[in-house]
């Protein structure tokens with residue numbers, strides 16, 4: 001580590017001097033107030049700064065083992081000097097600048113530029129295997145390069161996961177008791193799990209949050225669809241009404257006016273069927289929907305997800321639900337989609353069990369899912 005002292009009338013100007021000379025990566029090791037003879041009576045600040053040169057990842061640099069040892073030794077010496085001078089207890093400064101851990105690392109653990117390069121290559125391969133698009137991989141790697149000096153093999157995965165998480169917007173599901181009913185509709189292609197998801201949300205709202213729940217089905221298209229929700233509503237003792245025509249919704253909403261939350265189950269429609277999509281939209285317009293969630297299967301390809309997300313924009317959906325993550329084997333498709341549509345995720349579903357198999361969307365969880373390809 002190179003260590004240098006800067007003396008200036010303010011801490012700010014000392015910091016500026018440090019940055020001009022040592023760059024943004026310099027660390028402030030200590031600061032103190034001193035009285036300088038050249039400036040009688042004037043308060044001066046002394047800033048001790050250091051710049052790391054033990055762990056560098058510039059691919060062009062070529063540290064031999066001996067060179068590394070030499071740098072490491074001078075770093076230790078400098079550290080000792082500073083700690084003796086500035087702090088009574090040397091562990092105090094070590095802890096402050098976080099080098100204690102670094103000192104404890106064995107030589108084998110310190111990455112050479114070559115090993116960092118191979119780590120990056122392995123990372124790219126892993127991200128490709130998870131089916132993340134090249135442009136996103138590039139973005140992740142660029143972020144890694146930015147933090148190169150503090151990345152080790154042991155914390156690399158965490159850096160990648162944080163980088164992925166920073167690209168995932170999420171939203172919370174909020175319902176307040178005693179206000180106008182919050183009206184939530186679920187839309188999406190056929191068989192993605194809309195009705196199952198509504199059943200999960202309805203039970204959670206009723207049992208866990210003690211909310212008064214209403215269910216509406218506008219799915220009079222598929223044979224058996226009404227029965228599916230009706231059986232559930234009977235078993236769970238949750239009111240359910242059916243709208244056969246868009247105008248029916250005016251009356252139904254009056255009947256449900258004292259509910260806390262109302263879920264509307266729509267018929268699954270192929271995103272290719274414009275006529276059906278327009279009809280469903282007409283129903284929902286009459287229901288004064290507060291929030292619409294687009295349900296998509298996590299097992300669909302990126303191309304399919306993008307097509308669905310595009311065709312369903314007619315519903316102005318606020319959030320997305322990724323269903324069937326338990327059936328997925330790679331989840332790069334989710335990141336590819338999310339980074340393009342920029343709509344928050346609200347839930348993930350991970351099985352058929354009502355109400356257990358649903359998870360609130362969390363960027364960290366989703367990033368791990370995408371990076372590891374495994375449902376944790």
Ligand SMILES: Nc1nc2c(ncn2[C@@H]2O[C@H](COP(=O)(O)OP(=O)(O)OP(=O)(O)O)[C@@H](O)[C@H]2O)c(=O)[nH]1
Nearest residue numbers: 190191192193194195196268323324349350351352
């Ligand atoms: N493995 C798995 N299966 C699920 C999940 N969610 C729903 N399913 C199953 O997927 C099938 C279709 O679920 P539905 O809830 O009927 O799907 P839908 O979107 O309402 O279907 P349509 O109304 O016909 O468009 C059922 O067998 C569900 O049990 C999930 O998260 N994981």
Ligand SMILES: [Mg+2]
Nearest residue numbers: 194195225268
């Ligand atoms: Mg359904």
